[in-house]
């Protein structure tokens with residue numbers, strides 16, 4: 271990353287970290303994406319139950335490989351067969367020790383913004399797993415909720431429909447058309463602001479772009 275851009279990005283990350291902490295979430299920092307698996311390994315106790323939401327970030331930085339190979343009770347959605355098993359696993363996740371996810375956006379005033387189709391991910395962030403670890407690349411930081419919503423409509427959701435091979439208009443056009451498609455991935459939105467349960471949600475900021 272260009273040095274001047276890096277300098278601006280570091281200031282934005284520091285602002286977002288301080289604001290997240292004011293909202294009773296823990297904030298951590300890794301300079302590089304390749305440092306993330308070691309951080310996660312240090313954080314998760316051996317034998318704990320863990321699951322995660324669908325996320326390009328987690329696979330890009332090697333976290334899904336770590337979960338598959340580590341000493342965990344890994345509730346792996348990719349191993350579930352058919353809608354019935356997937357639904358059962360999504361419900362089991364509510365009593366997991368750890369839930370890992372990224373965030374569609376993090377605002378500089380300390381809020382996480384996430385939009386979901388099945389909504390298992392936004393539900394688990396809001397309630398259920400004892401600990402939630404949110405891993406965000408520096409590309410996810412936005413000024414405020416308006417920018418967060420715009421980010422979802424212009425980048426995150428259209429790119430995710432391409433990644434997931436969804437039959438939605440944005441997968442074709444690259445922009446949100448507020449569709450009524452059965453494959454719509456923007457059905458419920460969650461704003462994670464001040465938390466009553468201190469430190470349940472932990473946010474790991476990464477000084478490199480990850481996911482979209």
Ligand code: SF4
Nearest residue numbers: 427440446447449456
């Ligand atoms: S509402 Fe529909 S068109 Fe808009 S981003 Fe979501 S899936 Fe795409």
